[in-house]
Amino acid sequence: MQKWRRKQNAVYLAFIIPALLFFCTFFLYPFIKSLWLSLTDAYGYNPRQHFIGLKNYAEVLKNPGFLNSLKVTLLYTAFVTVVANLIALGLSFLLDGNVRFKKIFRAVFFLPNLMSLIIVSFIWVFLYGSVYRSFVDWLRIPEDFWISWLGNRKMALISMGITAVWQCAGYYMLIYIAGLQNIGRELVEAAQMDGAGTWAVIRYIKFPGLIPVIGMNSVLLITAGFKTFDIPMAMTSGGPAGATTTIALQIYNTGFRSNRTGYATAQAVILFLMISCLTGLLYRFQGRGEEKG
Amino acid sequence: MKSGRHRTRSRGLGITVVTLLIALIFFFPVLIAVINSFKTKGEILASAIALPAAPAWENYVAVVAATDFLQVFLNSCLVTGGGVLLNLAISSLAGYGLARWRRRWADLLTLLFLSAMFVPFHTIMIALLTTARNMRLTGHLWGLILVYCGLQCPIPVFLIKGFSGSIPLELEEAAMVDGCGIVRMFFMIVLPLLKPILATTAVLNVLWIWNDYLLPYLILGKPLTIPLSQMYFYGQYNQQWHLIMAGFVVSTIPVVLFFLLMQKYIVNGIAAGAVKG
Numbered sequence: 001m002q003k004w005r006r007k008q009n010a011v012y013l014a015f016i017i018p019a020l021l022f023f024c025t026f027f028l029y030p031f032i033k034s035l036w037l038s039l040t041d042a043y044g045y046n047p048r049q050h051f052i053g054l055k056n057y058a059e060v061l062k063n064p065g066f067l068n069s070l071k072v073t074l075l076y077t078a079f080v081t082v083v084a085n086l087i088a089l090g091l092s093f094l095l096d097g098n099v100r101f102k103k104i105f106r107a108v109f110f111l112p113n114l115m116s117l118i119i120v121s122f123i124w125v126f127l128y129g130s131v132y133r134s135f136v137d138w139l140r141i142p143e144d145f146w147i148s149w150l151g152n153r154k155m156a157l158i159s160m161g162i163t164a165v166w167q168c169a170g171y172y173m174l175i176y177i178a179g180l181q182n183i184g185r186e187l188v189e190a191a192q193m194d195g196a197g198t199w200a201v202i203r204y205i206k207f208p209g210l211i212p213v214i215g216m217n218s219v220l221l222i223t224a225g226f227k228t229f230d231i232p233m234a235m236t237s238g239g240p241a242g243a244t245t246t247i248a249l250q251i252y253n254t255g256f257r258s259n260r261t262g263y264a265t266a267q268a269v270i271l272f273l274m275i276s277c278l279t280g281l282l283y284r285f286q287g288r289g290e291e292k293g
Numbered sequence: 294m295k296s297g298r299h300r301t302r303s304r305g306l307g308i309t310v311v312t313l314l315i316a317l318i319f320f321f322p323v324l325i326a327v328i329n330s331f332k333t334k335g336e337i338l339a340s341a342i343a344l345p346a347a348p349a350w351e352n353y354v355a356v357v358a359a360t361d362f363l364q365v366f367l368n369s370c371l372v373t374g375g376g377v378l379l380n381l382a383i384s385s386l387a388g389y390g391l392a393r394w395r396r397r398w399a400d401l402l403t404l405l406f407l408s409a410m411f412v413p414f415h416t417i418m419i420a421l422l423t424t425a426r427n428m429r430l431t432g433h434l435w436g437l438i439l440v441y442c443g444l445q446c447p448i449p450v451f452l453i454k455g456f457s458g459s460i461p462l463e464l465e466e467a468a469m470v471d472g473c474g475i476v477r478m479f480f481m482i483v484l485p486l487l488k489p490i491l492a493t494t495a496v497l498n499v500l501w502i503w504n505d506y507l508l509p510y511l512i513l514g515k516p517l518t519i520p521l522s523q524m525y526f527y528g529q530y531n532q533q534w535h536l537i538m539a540g541f542v543v544s545t546i547p548v549v550l551f552f553l554l555m556q557k558y559i560v561n562g563i564a565a566g567a568v569k570g
Contacts (some may be wrong), residue, residue, distance in 0.1 A: 008475060009394060009395075009396070011475045011476065012390040012391075012393050012394035012475075013390065013394065014390075015386040015387060015389060015390030015479075016386070016387045016390040016391060016394070016402065018382075018383040018386060018387070019383040019384055019386065019387030019446050019450055020387065020402065022383060022439070022442050022443035022446060023405075023406065023409070023443055023446045023447070025424070025428075025443055026421060026424070026439070026440050026442075026443025026444055027409050027412075027417065027443055027444060027446070027447075028405070028409075029420075029424060030417040030420035030421040030423075030424050031409075031412060031416070031417050031420070033420035033423070033424070034416055034417050034419065034420040037419065037420055045423060045426065091315070094308060094311065094312045094315070095312070097305075097308050098305040098308065099305065099308050099309050099312050100305060100306075100309045101309070103556075105312050105313075105316050106560075107552070107553075107556070108316045108319060108320055109316065109319055110552075111319075111320075111323060111549070112319070112322075112323070114500065114504075114545070114548045114549060114552050115504070115541075115545050115548070116503075116504035116506065116519065116520040116523065116544070116545075117504065117506065117520075118506050118520045118523055118524050118527075119520075119523055119541045119544065119545065122523075122527055122537065122541070123322050123323075123325070123326050123538075123541065124322065126325070126326075126329070126341070126534055126537075126538070127322055127325060130337065130341035130534065131325055131341040131342060133341070134340045134341040134342045134343075135342060137340070138340070138342065166319070166322065171563060174560055174563045174564055175563060175564060177564070178563075178564030178565075223413075226413070227413045227414070227415065229415070229507060230506050230507070234524065247415075248413075248415045251415050251418070252415070252418075252507075255418070255419045261419050261423075264419060265416075265419050265420070268413075268415050268416040268417075268418065268419070269416060271413055271415060271416060272411075272412055272413060272416040275411065275413055276411040276412075279411060
């Protein structure tokens with residue numbers, strides 16, 4: 001019997017090995033290598049690197065380019081997290097009510113999420129450029145009131161944020177709809193029986209029931225926001241004058257444009273530390289909120 | 294009773310109109326892309342919001358030829374299909390193995406897979422590319438498939454492990470008492486039971502790989518997949534929005550069809566997040 005068990009365990013181990021091999025080659029090894037590279041003066045793909053201690057990290061924390069990208073990323077993430085959450089919540093309340101053609105509406109709101117971010121970005125470049133100009137011409141708005149959507153330092157980040165919200169809101173809406181369906185029908189019906197109106201039901205039953213889901217969506221939105229790359233790369237290449245250069249784009253530029261791979265990896269490790277601290281904190285915070293509730 | 298029903302119906306109409314208006318705003322960018330893909334260059338210059346005099350189908354013909362669309366589309370299908378299927382094969386084996394292997398090692402390995410979810414792609418990007426170059430994987434579609442297969446692992450392995458744990462052991466033991474080996478039992482009994490979770494992870498990974506830009510760009514270096522080809526085309530045909538928009542429409546149609554076919558799995562897969570939270 002024991003021999004049989006041992007044989008069985010060997011089979012289970014054999015089942016795990018292929019995935020483990022792939023995982024170690026394309027994730028674990030590059031991850032450990034990243035930690036090492038961030039401590040070296042690696043340049044391009046030159047295999048010769050020298051250990052330079054924490055010099056890269058010291059430089060990152062003093063570098064105005066990196067600090068700027070950190071600021072840009074934080075502002076962008078805050079904007080997208082708040083606005084996308086609000087819109088997704090609103091849409092989910094609408095579609096949870098007695099709307100007709102629910103499935104069609106759900107598909108329409110989700111549609112942008114199916115498109116590649118590259119395509120989404122270019123469509124919005126077109127909207128902010130040609131389409132906006134056509135509208136302005138058509139409505140004969142005087143030039144003084146024109147908005148430079150992507151050319152203005154302050155506006156460009158918001159324009160990018162609007163694009164991101166349009167693309168992702170449908171995704172978070174689906175999570176909220178599922179969350180609303182988890183709230184017992186009986187609870188809602190009982191409240192309605194007691195004379196609660198639509199608003200009261202939303203305010204006192206549906207919204208409190210969704211609080212854990214709001215927490216989770218915020219974690220997802222914040223981590224996605226910190227990793228934003230495609231939209232600024234395609235829409236503005238990080239401009240004007242670095243106003244939309246996110247951390248991910250900054251890492252890319254440092255590593256592949258300036259070829260300072262060691263230094264870029266130090267920035268990338270800092271990104272990793274920020275994201276893991278943030279998610280850890282948020283999950284902890286969320287867990288405590290649930291215990292209280 | 295009658296008046297109550299009438300009231301809910303009319304209220305349903307009001308909310309439907311509100312939703313319709315918001316849906317129109319949401320749909321506007323897509324509509325603009327579609328309309329302008331049927332216009333001539335001159336018509337777009339004159340106005341980007343007017344309708345075309347006659348649909349300019351020649352835009353589509355030009356784009357399909359210029360981007361070698363059929364080849365690029367097949368490449369995208371190959372990378373997406375290959376990456377997802379290979380990943381499902383190794384992930385289901387590993388997920389099941391981890392669920393059944395009663396050793397402390399199994400928990401440690403699960404934790405290792407799980408911790409990968411905290412690491413952003415950009416953190417390992419440079420080292421991963423170096424690894425891929427050293428393994429001579431760059432520039433090849435199959436190289437990209439192998440890299441995706443490794444990068445996708447963590448979530449499917451974790452989900453499948455959880456799901457396998459809920460399969461009653463008696464079922465497997467009964468099969469083995471009847472003289473069925475573990476490997477055969479896995480394919481005959483466990484795999485069919487895993488179908489729902491496999492379908493869900495597969496469709497979500499399909500959407501991810503199909504639209505991914507950065508990794509294919511780094512690994513392939515040539516515009517071989519749809520997002521790369523669109524990016525390249527945009528650079529080449531600067532300001533020729535009639536062609537660019539036609540390219541966007543053609544490249545988005547396959548994924549919309551996929552959504553319509555797989556809607557149930559996609560919605561369930563995303564909604565699973567709400568239950569987890």
